[in-house]
Amino acid sequence: MPDAQERERFEECVLPHLDAAFNLARWLLRDRSNAEDATQDALLRAFRSFASFRAGDARAWLLQIVRNCCYTWLKGNRPHDDLSEIADDDMPSDAPSPEALAIASHDGARIVRALEALPLHFREILVLRELEGCSYKEIAAITSRPIGTVMSALARARRQLRETLSEPRQKENSRVL
Amino acid sequence: MSCELAAIHLHAYLDGELDAAGAANFEQHLRACPECSSALAAEQSLRETLSRAQLYERAPGRLRNHIRKNRPHSSVAEAPKSATWQWLAVAAVLVLAALLGRELVGLFHARSERSVLALAAVDAHLRSLQPGHLTDVPSSDQHTVKPWFDGKVDFAPTVRDFAADGFPLIGGRLDVLAGRTAAALVYGRRKHVVNVFVMESSNASAPAGAGELHGYHWLCWQKDGFTYIAVSDAAPEDLLQLRDLFL
Numbered sequence: 001m002p003d004a005q006e007r008e009r010f011e012e013c014v015l016p017h018l019d020a021a022f023n024l025a026r027w028l029l030r031d032r033s034n035a036e037d038a039t040q041d042a043l044l045r046a047f048r049s050f051a052s053f054r055a056g057d058a059r060a061w062l063l064q065i066v067r068n069c070c071y072t073w074l075k076g077n078r079p080h081d082d083l084s085e086i087a088d089d090d091m092p093s094d095a096p097s098p099e100a101l102a103i104a105s106h107d108g109a110r111i112v113r114a115l116e117a118l119p120l121h122f123r124e125i126l127v128l129r130e131l132e133g134c135s136y137k138e139i140a141a142i143t144s145r146p147i148g149t150v151m152s153a154l155a156r157a158r159r160q161l162r163e164t165l166s167e168p169r170q171k172e173n174s175r176v177l
Numbered sequence: 178m179s180c181e182l183a184a185i186h187l188h189a190y191l192d193g194e195l196d197a198a199g200a201a202n203f204e205q206h207l208r209a210c211p212e213c214s215s216a217l218a219a220e221q222s223l224r225e226t227l228s229r230a231q232l233y234e235r236a237p238g239r240l241r242n243h244i245r246k247n248r249p250h251s252s253v254a255e256a257p258k259s260a261t262w263q264w265l266a267v268a269a270v271l272v273l274a275a276l277l278g279r280e281l282v283g284l285f286h287a288r289s290e291r292s293v294l295a296l297a298a299v300d301a302h303l304r305s306l307q308p309g310h311l312t313d314v315p316s317s318d319q320h321t322v323k324p325w326f327d328g329k330v331d332f333a334p335t336v337r338d339f340a341a342d343g344f345p346l347i348g349g350r351l352d353v354l355a356g357r358t359a360a361a362l363v364y365g366r367r368k369h370v371v372n373v374f375v376m377e378s379s380n381a382s383a384p385a386g387a388g389e390l391h392g393y394h395w396l397c398w399q400k401d402g403f404t405y406i407a408v409s410d411a412a413p414e415d416l417l418q419l420r421d422l423f424l
Contacts, residue, residue, distance in 0.1 A: 011289070015245075016289055019355070021236070022240065023234050023235070023236075027234075036237065036239075040240065130224065132233075136194050151188060151189065158223055
């Protein structure tokens with residue numbers, strides 16, 4: 001009974017990564033309810049193309065599908081979001097001191113806002129690295145980027161997040177709004 | 178190594194992506210360079226901030242239920258259309274499977290949950306062995322370690338020192354296993370370190386079991402609504418002995 005076997009294999013390989021799928025969708029879409037829809041959509045697509053997945057990293061494979069679903073959703077629903085590729089523009093250089101960061105770090109809601117305020121491409125790499133614990137190689141596979149781009153984007157994402165977190169509260173609010 | 182090169186390597190070092198020689202070179206540069214050291218400290222502080230904020234969001238229960246109940250299926254419905262006896266046999270087997278299904282699927286989920294947990298626990302054990310990662314609260318005093326977890330995990334793990342039984346308490350640490358917050362209790366066993374991860378049992382909690390991964394032994398058990406998983410390179414008998422102390 002190939003179908004039942006296939007389904008079992010799917011449940012064994014893919015369902016353990018449901019949390020990872022939802023977490024990525026939640027941070028890409030910045031909305032839990034849309035993230036639920038996107039995760040469901042991604043699981044369905046994953047099942048349909050499961051035959052082509054034989055071995056390897058099921059989490060990276062699923063997250064790649066989740067990411068595609070989220071990008072499709074963003075294109076349709078939030079066309080103003082910047083979906084373009086990572087540009088090589090310069091970032092301001094002076095990193096805030098660890099002390100400055102320590103002040104902001106007690107406020108969990110503020111950290112959520114700061115992460116959500118990051119540009120999409122920075123946010124996804126940071127979420128994959130810091131929350132999901134993906135290796136550079138996995139992030140490169142999930143986001144279809146060269147490892148070098150992942151590394152430089154990660155450095156810039158961290159710098160930008162640190163800056164947002166160490167900005168005075170008012171300035172940060174006006175930026176997010 | 179120059180500061181420019183160190184700045185390029187800093188993130189790879191932080192993320193454990195440098196090979197041993199690269200990491201040694203970087204550390205050598207750090208010892209001589211306060212600026213790069215403080216840059217690294219800033220990155221580590223950011224990482225701690227993110228990890229303390231507990232930003233990981235697990236799939237809500239209703240999404241999980243929805244996906245399990247409405248499992249996508251492809252050819253089950255179409256199968257009887259080609260009414261050869263082979264297909265009827267397949268359908269009969271499917272009916273049988275459906276009858277057994279609930280039990281089997283439950284067992285299946287529980288088992289895969291356990292293998293995910295074991296892998297996560299062994300990974301966390303390996304991480305904890307990196308310099309400076311073993312404990313957040315280094316103390317052999319259970320009355321110091323237990324209250325340290327207050328407010329950091331939303332349950333109160335049992336913390337006891339088993340020094341008299343050959344498992345001295347080394348300390349405690351906050352950890353995350355497969356997206357779930359865990360209290361990690363660190364014990365010594367002769368020259369070995371044992372991590373005991375404690376987390377609240379969920380519906381899909383891992384059944385008791387033991388195994389070996391990457392040369393490390395793990396042992397999983399349940400008690401009083403908690404899931405415990407112990408990991409160490411000590412002998413499996415040592416883990417069993419430690420479990421019995423917890424039970």
